[in-house]
Amino acid sequence: MVYSLPTEPSPEQVREQSLYREMGLADDEYEQIIGHLGRLPNWTEVGVYSVMWSEHCSYKNSKPLLRKFPTEGPRVLQGPGEGAGVIDIGDGQAVVFKIESHNHPSAVEPFQGAATGVGGIIRDVFSMGARPVALLNSLRFGSLDNNRVKYLFEHVVAGIAHYGNCIGIPTVGGEVVFDQSYEGNPLVNAMCVGLLSHDQLQKGIASGVGNLVVYVGASTGRDGIHGATFASVELSEESEEKRSAVQVGDPFMEKLLLEACMEMVEQELLVGIQDMGAAGLTCSSAEMAAKGTCGMELNLDRVPQRETNMSPYEIMLSESQERMLLVIEEQNLARIEAICKKWGLQSAVIGQVTKGDRYQVYQKGECVADIPVMTLVDDAPIYHREEKIPAYYTEMKEINDTDQLEGHNPESLFEQLIQSPNLASKRWVYQQYDHMVGTSTAVLPGSDAAVVVVRGTDKALAMSTDGNSRYVYLNPEQGGRIAVAEAARNVVCAGAEPLGVTDCLNFGSPENPDIYWQLSKAIDGMSAACHTLKTPIVGGNVSLYNESGDQAIYPTPVVGMVGLIEQRAHITTQTWKGAGEQIYLLGETLAELGGSELQYVVTGQVSGQPPVLDLEKEKSLQTGLLAMIRQGIVTAAHDLAEGGIALALAESCMDSGLGAEITLSSPHSHVTALFSESQSRVLVSVKKSDMEKLEQLAAKYQIPCTRIGEVIEQEKLLIEVNGEEVIGRSIPDIKQLWEGAIPCKMKASLTN
Amino acid sequence: MRFAVATFPGSNCDLDCVHAVEDVLGAPVSTVWHQQTDLDEFDAIILPGGFSYGDYLRTGALARFSPVMESVVAAAKQGKLVIGICNGFQILCEVGLLPGALMANDHLQFRCATPELVVENADTPFTQDYQSGEQIQIPIAHGEGNYYCDEQTLQELEENRQILFRYNSENPNGSTAGIAGIINRAGNVLGMMPHPERAIVDWMGSADGAKIFTSMLRNWEER
Secondary structure: OOOOOOOOOOHHHHHHOOHHHHHOOOHHHHHHHHHHHOOOOOHHHHHHHHHHOOHHHHOOOOHHHHOOOOOOOOOEEEOEOEOOEEEEEEOOEEEEEEEEEOHHHHHHOHHHHHHHHHHHHHHHHHOOOOEEEEEEEEEEEOOOOOHHHHHHHHHHHHHHHHHHHHHOOOEEEEEEEEOHHHOOOOEEEEEEEEEEEHHHOOOOOOOOOOOEEEEEEOOEOOEOOOOHHHOOHHHHHHOOOOOOEOOOOOHHHHHHHHHHHHHHHHOOOOOEEEEOOOOHHHHHHHHHHHHOOOEEEEEHHHOOEOOOOOOHHHHHHOOOOOEEEEEEOHHHHHHHHHHHHHOOOOEEEEEEEEOOOEEEEEEOOEEEEEEEHHHHHOOOOOOOOOOOOOHHHHHHHHOOOOHHHOOOOHHHHHHHHHHOOOOOOOHHHHOOOOOOOOOOEEEOOOOOOEEEEOOOOOOEEEEEEEOOHHHHHHOHHHHHHHHHHHHHHHHHHOOOEEEEEEEEEEOOOOOOHHHHHHHHHHHHHHHHHHHHHOOOEEEEEEEOOOEEOOEEOOOEEEEEEEEEEOOHHHOOOOOOOOOOOEEEEEOOOOOOOOOOHHHHHHHOOOOOOOOOOOHHHHHHHHHHHHHHHHOOOEEEEEEOOOOHHHHHHHHHHHOOOOEEEEEEOOOOOHHHHHHOOOOOOEEEEEOHHHHHHHHHHHHHOOOOEEEEEEEEOOOEEEEEEOOEEEEEEEHHHHHHHHHHHHHHHOOHHHOO | OOEEEEEOOOEOOHHHHHHHHHHHHOOOEEEEEOOOOOOOOOOEEEEOOEOHHHHOOOOOOOHHHOHHHHHHHHHHHOOOEEEEEOHHHHHHHHHOOOOOEEEOOOOOOOEEEOOEEEEOOOOOOOOOOOOOOOEEEOOEEEOOOEEEOOHHHHHHHHHOOOEEEEEOOOOOOOOHHHEEEEEOOOOOEEEEOOOHHHOOEHHHOEOOOHHHHHHHHHHHHOO
């Protein structure tokens, strides 16, 4: 018999008053639970089902779409389904990486919300047995003219810095985009990259009847339990106030947990290990048991608690941070305890692996939950939502996005663009992140991709996060392709072969057919690009219901790409290296200004159609560029993205102490020639003696290749289009505008 | 010359320091857990950067009570070379081996950058491979690197040439007199906010930090 606490609603009350709805369960889902149990579930059991069947844990709305992603490849050691994806990088080593959202907590409490987002993704990576070596992030905010947005931006950045800096993992890259669509719903996506030896790969699995379930790390408190669940008056009259608190991160605790887990992995003491993250103890223990197709028995009296009188429901659903669940053989317990003691961590044996399929939870001698474990994981409901082409899409398609931007003075447009917070220097952000701890960072933030060397080898990893949601909004399929292709192009520009992807799908409500259509089409586009570029998706996260008021965010798939640099000599940056070097444009410039930064800056909105991405052309460009880099002829390479060729040229000048003299000939207008965001384009520079080699390679890979100018001693950017000088600026001048833009929007006291 | 790198709970630059000693000097080096008290076998001790004890209470305020610190103080009295980098500098100030204190940066943000430093005194065991007045680049990464001391102490530091490094043009944290690193009166204990272990080979962006390690080795060899 399953026990119900007198202070909680009885199973009958849960049914009669439909209390399960407050936990996010639908009526038919509740009926399914009754079917699985053959009786009415008690309060704790309803809670356990509600979190296990939430979108976050079960992907019930997105699973049918996610199946479209290519997830396999010759190098893939672990695809989606574990804490993080794992890809072979040779020599018995592998790279482990994953991205995850922490959007809603960051909207409410930006500092801790962002900090705990970082903490969570780090645990996902080291629970695989990997040592985290780098962090990245992808952030979206409303317009910086809004004071609330400034507050969110400042505190999210400080929260990320706080956690990453303290735990000592360098934050090497990322992106920040400001757009009104995120005004009420900022996005905070954090990515972690780790390294491991193949033989140290861990899994979140419980197996071996009689093996012990061990809890390590911080005590469990009442933080992070669904606040909405306890909103009803009837409950709070009877019980003490149970309003959930915002989770608070403790990076110092996580540093201890990380080092302790690394020692356990090295000493081969673990059967299984999983982070207690979202849905806490419930999700980690149930998923581990389900993966091992065995049962599990937990005794909640032994769970370290930092508050008194916690109910089973609270203990099971708490999302207190910095906790890890282990499954070990009893003979290793003493060694586990010794490691925990060394690092000042508490540990407790809280249960064991059992025969059969029952997931049983005890408190004070009573059985408070008794559930067939597979029904929590495998039998979670799946929804095929309705999708419909939104009216806006049909309207937008008809708008001519080029004509509206003609007639403006190119130089003044250029000046506006370099000061747009989206294109301006992000130094204000990344100088708050320790991006050098670990002494492996070879390419610092601010380049196309960050590069981290692999100690003890000549190899390095390039990594980038990318996702242009305006393109996705205007055309989800093209936008999805571009997100993947651009992230891959970024790592190729750094000298790397793209290996694989982790993705974070930030969308509005899937129950809205327009939005489900966006999600579906974006996934189609991403899948096609991943397929052609041979970059499987090995893990990720889905964040739906990103809306405030009735306004959904722009559909925002964020792609985290990791690439392998075979030799450090191949590491390439975007900065010019020497005067006299010849500048080439690889790829073709078309009249593509829909969804561009220029369009947003000039008109305050986006419309029309985004650039078209031809996957075969993209593949040739990337393969050819990598060949050029590996032959050692490319002195600088820079992806052309938002702001077009004009911005890319300026960026390559910024830290070089040099300038560039450029002559473009174009069938299009000056504005289009300078600012079009056509895809599959890269700037490269080569020494004069390598011009022929470059042109031959471009021909071999069928890449359009045009010499457009040269690097000059003078710190000036001089651009001529069709014989007319359109931009002539001193680099120190534009650098001042470019670096000053974001500090200027924040406050003067923060500009030091 | 044997190097010890102390690891406190929360240290996160300990392995970086080990790697720097290995890569620059090829000298024997090992980490020492903060509860170890016997440092006799070592000739030099590095207190690395990081967030010992999570920076709780005050940076370095808890680490100074770790058992290893008694031995560090004893080693410093014996004349062994002791270098505290970033959090290590903060610990050295807390334990009293160096004067002054490190406050929060004046702009209240964490700052990671590579400022230019001037070597103020090249006649010390830590700087003898530099030239006085040499301009070098060594990264910083700290939230509390704003060195403060009273006027009398500053005067003594100046008179005794105890200021080894100053920020050259831009002061990234508001420190008194642009101080980035100081030594004790006896000249064998160095505390500095910049991280020399992050600037030892060109691909790191600068190799200017390597000379601190080579200076230490040469000093020991010439003793």
